[in-house]
Amino acid sequence: MTQMYDAIIVGAGISGLGLACRLREKNKNFLILEKSAGVGGRLATRRDQDCTFDHGAQFLKSDPQNRAPWHELINPNELGKSWFSEDGVQQLAFPNGMTSLAKSLANLNEIRLKEKVITITEQNNLCVLEIESGQKYTTRKVYLTAPLPQSLDLLKDSKIAYPQELENIPYASALVGLFRLDSNEKNILDLNYLQNVSPEIFTISNQLSKEVSRNLAFTVVMQPTWSEKYFSEEDSSTLLKISYLFQNFLSQKGGQGTSSILNSQLKKWRYSHPLKIFEDPFKALGSAENIILMGDAFGGASINGALHSAWSVVL
Ligand SMILES: Cc1cc2nc3c(=O)[nH]c(=O)nc-3n(C[C@H](O)[C@H](O)[C@H](O)COP(=O)(O)OP(=O)(O)OC[C@H]3O[C@@H](n4cnc5c(N)ncnc54)[C@H](O)[C@@H]3O)c2cc1C
Numbered sequence: 001m002t003q004m005y006d007a008i009i010v011g012a013g014i015s016g017l018g019l020a021c022r023l024r025e026k027n028k029n030f031l032i033l034e035k036s037a038g039v040g041g042r043l044a045t046r047r048d049q050d051c052t053f054d055h056g057a058q059f060l061k062s063d064p065q066n067r068a069p070w071h072e073l074i075n076p077n078e079l080g081k082s083w084f085s086e087d088g089v090q091q092l093a094f095p096n097g098m099t100s101l102a103k104s105l106a107n108l109n110e111i112r113l114k115e116k117v118i119t120i121t122e123q124n125n126l127c128v129l130e131i132e133s134g135q136k137y138t139t140r141k142v143y144l145t146a147p148l149p150q151s152l153d154l155l156k157d158s159k160i161a162y163p164q165e166l167e168n169i170p171y172a173s174a175l176v177g178l179f180r181l182d183s184n185e186k187n188i189l190d191l192n193y194l195q196n197v198s199p200e201i202f203t204i205s206n207q208l209s210k211e212v213s214r215n216l217a218f219t220v221v222m223q224p225t226w227s228e229k230y231f232s233e234e235d236s237s238t239l240l241k242i243s244y245l246f247q248n249f250l251s252q253k254g255g256q257g258t259s260s261i262l263n264s265q266l267k268k269w270r271y272s273h274p275l276k277i278f279e280d281p282f283k284a285l286g287s288a289e290n291i292i293l294m295g296d297a298f299g300g301a302s303i304n305g306a307l308h309s310a311w312s313v314v315l
Contacts, residue, residue, distance in 0.1 A: 010117050011145035013041025015295045017105040018310035035116035039106045045097025051217040053178045054098045055267040058205045059091040068304035069311045084192045093210035120158040125288040141290045147271035148297035169297050172224035174272035177242035178265040181216045185257030200226045200245050239266040273301040281312035
């Protein structure tokens with residue numbers, strides 16, 4: 001007989017992992033199905049030879065006013081360090097990479113990696129989830145935490161109805177250049193994080209000043225409109241364009257010293273962050289209202305927003 005779960009969470013990003021903490025606390029019998037080989041989703045860290053890069057989210061806003069319930073989970077201040085502050089609010093970096101924040105919430109016994117959910121079938125108030133290998137899981141409740149357009153594709157493939165207004169929540173895409181740098185230029189070495197750098201470059205983050213990388217390395221996130229325009233271009237040509245724009249930035253910022261790019265890589269996020277947020281922090285669907293849409297399109301376009309959604313859903 002197949003095992004019956006109280007809940008299955010689709011996705012091991014911060015919202016799925018946060019929700020898992022609540023289900024664990026209530027002694028629920030649950031599982032997380034994650035399509036990729038690791039946990040964290042858009043909290044992503046990549047090592048390349050002697051450099052390390054956060055190539056998704058860069059920092060956690062440590063705002064006492066925010067609604068994310070970190071104090072009930074972990075103390076992010078112990079795991080992270082203050083990287084810079086903006087308007088008096090500390091922005092925390094995680095020297096072991098942003099994925100370390102996700103991993104601190106994860107219990108690997110509850111997670112099945114490389115298991116992509118392809119359909120959901122409703123059966124007598126229960127849900128049957130099928131993954132790519134053909135294996136099936138039966139559960140009382142399903143929590144969908146993928147970026148909203150991906151969750152909607154899954155619902156369409158499953159012929160499960162949802163309100164049309166959810167189609168009106170678009171996501172930005174993000175093209176990201178990862179650069180290993182050699183520089184003796186103080187203006188470059190002293191950089192932490194820059195936002196809205198130019199019409200093309202959205203953010204620049206110094207991975208060495210975050211203490212994520214042992215060597216000088218920068219993550220360059222391109223503006224949403226620029227990313228959308230070049231998303232389908234060949235990777236090598238996109239990386240050349242980003243390198244050229246970053247090199248221009250380095251020249252403009254440079255004083256007496258010199259900076260040169262030693263190595264570069266491209267990372268592509270089809271769904272980076274939602275451009276609008278749904279009015280409620282989650283949405284229940286299905287004939288038994290047991291299919292729950294959640295994540296950053298519901299709680300807010302940030303790590304804290306995703307966690308807020310996880311804390312708001314009804315168990
Ligand atoms: C480049 C970039 C920079 C950012 N910078 C910041 C920042 O500095 N600070 C900040 O607070 N936020 C930032 N964000 C936003 C932040 O990362 C997200 O809002 C947050 O991580 C979303 O978490 P989530 O759990 O809702 O979704 P995700 O992290 O996307 O998790 C969803 C998970 O579901 C999995 N999945 C999807 N479909 C399936 C399926 N069919 N079956 C199984 N698994 C599936 C995915 O693999 C993924 O692991 C940034 C995002 C990007 C891309």
